[in-house]
Amino acid sequence: MGRTVLVTGGTSGIGRAVAARFAADGADVVITGRHRDTVESAAEELGVRGLACDATRPEEVAALAGEPAGSLDVLVNAAGGLPAAPDAGAPPLEALARQWLSSVSANVLTAVLTTAAVRDRLAPGSAIVSLGSIGAERGGGSYGAAKAALAAWNASLAAELGPRDVTCNVISSGYVAGTNFFGDGMTEERHRRLVEETLLKRPGTPDDIARTIVFLASPGARHITGQTIHVNGGAFTTR
Template sequence: MSRTILITGGGTGIGRATARHFAEQGETVIVTGRRLQPLSDLAQQTGVRALVCDHTDPQSLAGVLSALPEQIDVLVNNAGGNTDFDSGTDPDTGAGDEMELVRYARAFRANLDANLISAALTTKALDGRLAAGGAVVHIGSIAADQGAGSYGASKAGLATWNLDLARLLGPRGITANVVSPGYIADTEFFRDHLTDERREHLVAGTATGRAGSPADIAGAIAFLASPAARHITGQVLNVNGGAHTTR
């Protein structure tokens, strides 16, 4: 029986690969994002349903609820990214005067909104629609363990918040987990800020000797949403080629 899968930030990169994966399995897939064009392109290519929504904005999120089905079997909180790349500046540099502190606060909060608040708002908004026996999967980051300013802090916060979410949803048979990627090629994550030297360094840090792909992450998400993973919850699944290991 076909399930209904909602993927936030589904127009590009990991979200796009995940949407394709589930669509190819015959699932009913809905993708959301802030930009209409990549969503429309994906919908035309795969038959998924596309909706424009900014998941950091409660009003935008509330406005899209009427267009969503009454039951969601799998929620993938993929929307987010390092908002420091959008500003083109490093918020951790500069003098500590009042204006610099204001800019720092705005930049820090932007990452919290994009990566933590968006997931919390979306899950809260859909709480009554999450199907018993379903799954919630968030996209974390290796930065939560290795550090990357407010971006790393937001992803670490996401993993910690998920612990309580798993306990809240567990009695309904709903699992809640985090997939934590390392360096993933063929995404818009770094915008145009990734140098060849930095890329080589990231690949060299893996045990597999290669960059990850969006399909690697899509496969991990699909597993956590599958019948085989019904007793896995409150966990962080690292998918980074060994760049960050656990015992």
């Protein structure tokens, strides 16, 4: 029987590539996203099941408790992104507060709530992988701070779940093209600059990240936990 896999934010970009990889391997995959129409169309195209669920909303996340049915082998917390655009008319401190709450909510709370909803069903030998960012290491503002918090949470989660033989890791992704992450905020100049920062002189692809996640959920990665794995073409090096 195939493995059971839950991918939050599986309708586009990295989460979608992850779902496609596990589905091709015969897994029972469930993807989520906030919008019913995109969830349904992505699920149909991928041949997986889809559930509309805003991972920042506890009452919606509670509905994931039985998805997929039975025990869970892989949880991928891909839902996340840049903070909502500031409200033009809001007083500066209110706008700042909203930006920070939006970043933390989108990038930390999503993973914390989803993991809490399914953790009792994680089978021995299972894996949790959460999507972090190179922004946690340098100049990421509220978004980077939220991704740094995600990595700190991951370390404590790994300590809690390690005795159950559940691994927990964060992928620190650099610039990945072919996603909706930047919205209309990508320019040719920005693209050039981000590519130039890499040692491989190319952006990442969603599949670069998906393949790393497949590895982290494989038997060959059973002694890797509590880590931040840098998959960014060398744009950030650990030494």
